Amino acid sequence: PALCLYDLWLISGSTNVLINCGCRSKEKNEDLDDAVNMQEAQVEEKESLIHRILSFYYHYLHITRYGLLVAILVATAVCIYIALTIRLPDSVDVRLLPTDHPLERHFEWKQKLLSFTLFYAGGSFGEVTWGVLAADTGVRNDPDSLSTIEIDETFDPTSLDAQEYLLGFCDKLFATDFANPSNADYKCPINHFDDWLRNQTASSSQDQGYVTYCNDANSLPMNEADFSPCFVAWSELADENNVLNNQGVLKILRIRTQMSVNWDASFTVMDKFWKSYEEWMENERANAPEGVNKMFHTAGAFWWYDTNISMLQTAIGAALIAIAFSAGVVLISSRSFSLMLFSGLCVTYVLAATTASLVGFGWDLGFLESICFAILIGISCDFVIHFGHAYIQKSGSVSRFVRTKHALLHMGPSILAA
Secondary structure: OHHHHHHHHHHOOOOOOOOOOOOOOHHHHHHHHHHHHHHHHHHHHOOOHHHHHHHHHHHHHHHOHHHHHHHHHHHHHHHHHHHOOOEOOOOOOOOOOOOOOHHHHHHHHHOOOHHHHHHHHOOEEEEEEEOEOOOOOOOOOOOOOOOOOOEOOOOOOOOHHHHHHHHHHHHHHHOOOOEEEOOOOOOOHHHHHHHHHHHHHHOOOOOHHHHHHOOOOOOOOOOHHHHHHHHHHHHHHOOOOOEEEEOOEEEEEEEEEEEOOOOOOOHHHHHHHHHHHHHHHHHHHHHOOOOOOOOEEEEOOHHHHHHHHHHHHHHHHHHHHHHHHHHHHHHHHHOOHHHHHHHHHHHHHHHHHHHHHHHHOOOEOOHHHHHHHHHHHHHHHHHHHHHHHHHHOOOOOOOHHHHHHHHHHHHHHHHHHO
């Protein structure tokens, strides 16, 4: 395109090819068009080999255009159907470095350790949290921007209904197929606190914290006004780090679990596990009393699962943006709805056909494939827009067939070279 502009500047008589401002008269425009047409006529008298090949190609392309259109529409539909079946990675083991790299050699050595095997086979650990909102306040496009802790000001476990609900929550959670206690001796903080109250009532030597804050409570549920000070006092005596308070008021409560899915599980397995767990949590949130109905579950095992979903959503979103953007550029520059329609179809076909090819080769949408997909989107738009620009640049009132051949002959060699 830069060389084309350079030729046009020289033909128009400009002495400065870097800056070209001002308006040309109609006569000068006509002279310029005549000069360009004369150059094209001279080129057509003695076509290069690539132009003769492209002319031969265009001749048969023009004859079979309607059949090709139907075939391309069918192929596009088939490719879209196949492309939508692309799988996400089944393994979290992403190896980007060569096997002789020191880091890769260290990883290979580490795989032989017993601790590595036990880590993979030991399941994964998660948490259920009250008192914190599931929010991310960091800048989405800045990895160095961390989120702040958003306190749930509605968290209030002091009511009798809330105490009873929290007391029975762990038994219900650990009765499911997807969560177990984090170890054989683990007991949820609220249940441990209830046992402490019972022991203190029966003890002849009571802790000072119990005497000061618990008002002789013997079990849960207890007096609403005494619950928070008593629970905080117990957490400090027991050194319970899953209970956080602010000036003696309970603010955050956390339960640790061992999940029944390994952290390196495939996307399909993790997706099924996440949906089952989340469905159970949504049902619990709907039935929980006010004040304890905004809990959520988290786990490190979900990071890779979330990354896979983000890669898929980004790929689909980027493809839709590319199609819409390229179609919009063609429509604005050409003011032709039909040209915009066919340009969008071309970009869609390129994306769908390439993605369908990945499916056919048995590839999945991993890190490297996502990078290649992003490059593909740019190239597909770039080439199609170049052809559209060459199509409308043909001067004069000529037929679509002439414009198509002009675009193929003048932009085809550059596209093939790229």
